[in-house]
Amino acid sequence: PMLEFHGVTGSNSRSELERAVNYWTRSDIRAMVNQYKQYIILNIANEWGGSTLSDADWKNEYKESLTTLRNYSEYRDLLIVIDSNEWAQDPAPVKTYGQEILNHDAARRSAxxxxxxxxxAFGIHMYGRWDSSNPSKFHVSNELATFKNTCNFPIIVGEFGYNHNNGNNNLGCTVSHTEVMSACQTRGYGYMAWSTDGNDSANSWLDMMDNWSTWTWWGLQVRDNANGIIATSVKCSLFGGGSSPITIYADALASDWANWSWNSTVDLNNSxxxxxxxxxxxxxxxxxWSALSLRKGTAQSTAGKTKITFWVHGGTGSNKSIKVYASTADSGGDTTGKIITATANTWTAITVNLSEIGNPASIKRLHFQNNSSTSQPAVYFDDIKLE
Structure with missing residues (x-):
């Protein structure tokens, strides 16, 4: 989780930023941070810096804040997030002064x-000043590409919204949320959509859940988008996660994978x-007993992985029974299988734990077999991964 001080949003006052820093240096807060510091990220002050704060002042005040925080042992190794100027929506000060701030922080930690x-890391928020279709606003993909290719700064899109009511909303927000998530995924940047629940009435369109229990349209967009949470998130190693997932199929077979299916008509480019x-x-x-069979040229090691995940759609008619198993060689070395159901007319997320199919040390072929003695109508697969 990212802890943040939310009481100085949009302020240009140095004393207000100092108030946020003073909060973090309180003995009780430092004790809490020390207890959980292996899990948390610290955002010094949410969106400090409004439309009249100069970029130079933004830079200087945050350098002072870093100096103060790094004086305390609880904060010397913590990842600290600094929101950009103008309610965190202006990328210019990060481009201009980001390296100076990073150099300053390195010197303070070394001292x-x-x-x-x-x-x-620098926080960028994407609302009313961002819209790639409007030349008077910041272009999402281009700006993130600049950060990646020119500045190479660590960036977090710490908040973003969507084009609610065609821009007729209290934030004037017309940003494309799908582009935000796609551009972040392409550039390797993290994002945090605003927000789970609890907004006031003016901002309730940004609630991703209703009463902390039911997903809203906005929440489902963030959760289920092609570049959303389900498709891209990786469990942190602190919580038992391992390395990044290995993609087997996502719009196309990954490199070194090939179609070795039998008694099946297979379209890898289905729309x-x-x-x-x-x-x-x-x-x-x-x-x-026909099967979709995917073969890896060089056997895929499963070291550090625990499961195979994918989406399956049962097509028309009735549900279909499918046996999922692997082979450690081109011929032979078959593992035990897990029977799953492809539910008709809907997509279902499937997880096959490697422990359920014998914990193979490597996978040469991955099979999705028709668990029936007769032919069957079409079934569909998407986003096949080893995680």
Whole structure:
């Protein structure tokens, strides 16, 4: 989680930023941070800096804030987020002064016996000043590309909204949320959509949940989009997560994977239905016990991985029974299988734990077999991953 001080939003006052820093340096707050510091990120002050604060003043005040916080042992190794100027919506001050701030932080950490390396990320929020279709506003993909390719700064899109009511909303927000998520995924930047629940009435269109229990339209967009939380999130290693997922299929077969199916008609470029992205795999079983079989040129190690995940759509008619298993060789070395159900007319997320199919050390072929003695209508697969 990211802790943040929310009481100085839009302020240009140095004393208000100092008030936020003084909060973090309270003994009771430092004790809490010390207890949970391996899990948390600290945002010094949400959106400090309004439309009249100069970029130079923004930079200078945050350098002072870093100096103060790094004086305390609880904050010397913590990742600290600094929101950009103008309610965090202006990328210019980060481009101009980001490196100076990073150099300053590295020097402060080194002065306290730590590494001569910064541990700061910059927060950018995307609302009314962002819209790639409007030349008078910031272009999402282009700006993130600049950060990645020119500045190479650590960036978090710490808040963003969507084009609610065609821009007729209290924030004048017309930004494309799908572009935000896609551009972040492409550039390797994290994002946090605003917000789970609890907004006031004017901002209630940004609630992702209703009464902390039911997903809203906005929440489902963030959760289920092709570049949304389900498709892209990786469990943190602190909570038992491992390395990044290995993609086997996402709009196309990944490199070194090939179609070795039997008694099946397979379309790897199917355009409908699709769960994520623009393509899925369509498989028509031409005989009983036929299968979609995907073969890796060099066997895929499963080291650090625990499961195979994918989406399946049962097509028309009745539900279909499918056996999922792997082979450790081109011929033979078959694992045990797990029977799953492809529910008709809907996409279903499937997880096959490696422990359920014998914990193979490597996968040479991955099979999705028609668990029936007769031919079957088309079934569809999408976003196949080893995680």
């Amino acid at each position: 306290h016996g730590g590494p001569n390396a910064a541990n700061v 409908s239905p699709v769960k994520n992205g623009t393509k899925s795999i369509k498989v028509t079983a031409n005989a009983g």
